[in-house]
Amino acid sequence: QVQLVESGGGLVKPGGSLRLSCAASGFTFSDFYMTWIRQAPGKGLQWVSDISSDGSTMYYADSMRGRFTISRDNAKNSLDLQLNSLRVEDTAVYYCARARTMVRGVIITPYYFDYWGQGTLVTVSS
Amino acid sequence: DIQMTQSPSSLSASVGDRVTITCRASQSIRNYLNWYQQKPGKAPKLLIYAASSLQSGVPSRFSGSGSGTDFSLTISSLQPEDFATYYCQQSYSTPQALTFGGGTKVEIK
Numbered sequence: 354q355v356q357l358v359e360s361g362g363g364l365v366k367p368g369g370s371l372r373l374s375c376a377a378s379g380f381t382f383s384d385f386y387m388t389w390i391r392q393a394p395g396k397g398l399q400w401v402s403d404i405s406s407d408g409s410t411m412y413y414a415d416s417m418r419g420r421f422t423i424s425r426d427n428a429k430n431s432l433d434l435q436l437n438s439l440r441v442e443d444t445a446v447y448y449c450a451r452a453r454t455m456v457r458g459v460i461i462t463p464y465y466f467d468y469w470g471q472g473t474l475v476t477v478s479s
Numbered sequence: 480d481i482q483m484t485q486s487p488s489s490l491s492a493s494v495g496d497r498v499t500i501t502c503r504a505s506q507s508i509r510n511y512l513n514w515y516q517q518k519p520g521k522a523p524k525l526l527i528y529a530a531s532s533l534q535s536g537v538p539s540r541f542s543g544s545g546s547g548t549d550f551s552l553t554i555s556s557l558q559p560e561d562f563a564t565y566y567c568q569q570s571y572s573t574p575q576a577l578t579f580g581g582g583t584k585v586e587i588k
Contacts, residue, residue: 397566397579397580397581397582398515398523398566398579400576400577400579410574412574412575413575414576415576448523455573457573462573463577464511464528464529464570464573465513465525465528466513466525467525467528467534470522472522
């Protein structure tokens with residue numbers, strides 16, 4: 354069965370860095386777009402970033418572009434999110450999710466998220 | 480970014496009730512609208528995609544409708560396990576700015 358297991362969360366000071374990982378199993382990882390979505394404590398869901406199946410194309414939310422970097426290793430069935438220059442407002446549970454895709458024009462692009470990991474908590478505080 | 484507004488933000492209902500949650504987009508998103516259910520301390524779960532397509536394994540009491548800017552999620556007969564928070568999500572602006580609604584919490588009356 355499909356499993357996504359995040360790790361790497363923790364407590365970090367403002368301005369610090371953290372690297373999150375997501376281990377995937379139960380499906381052909383290299384066939385799927387993957388996504389990071391976060392949820393601040395008591396708040397709603399916010400899309401963070403996604404990466405194409407071959408790792409060649411990445412997209413970021415405006416507030417995270419330049420600070421966060423998404424990457425993947427298809428040989429290891431793993432997805433990463435490097436978080437730099439962290440701010441208090443980045444405090445959240447970070448979920449990785451598998452994206453189902455559609456064709457829009459000439460590109461393949463995320464459509465909806467059919468499997469999610471259990472999340473990993475990142476706390477940014479001094 | 481496309482703004483997604485859900486209403487109500489919370490509701491109280493009884494087991495067996497018919498419940499409808501609405502989601503409005505700030506511009507037309509055609510049928511690029513998905514619904515998720517989230518229980519406390521758990522990851523979201525996909526219920527409906529493309530506005531009205533039921534995800535495999537999701538009970539048929541859940542249904543979705545709408546297109547353009549106005550959408551709804553209906554639970555035909557609320558069950559104890561349905562008490563949760565529900566989120567809509569648009570993918571019209573894919574591959575970027577995939578925005579979610581603010582959520583609707585369904586509580587026991």
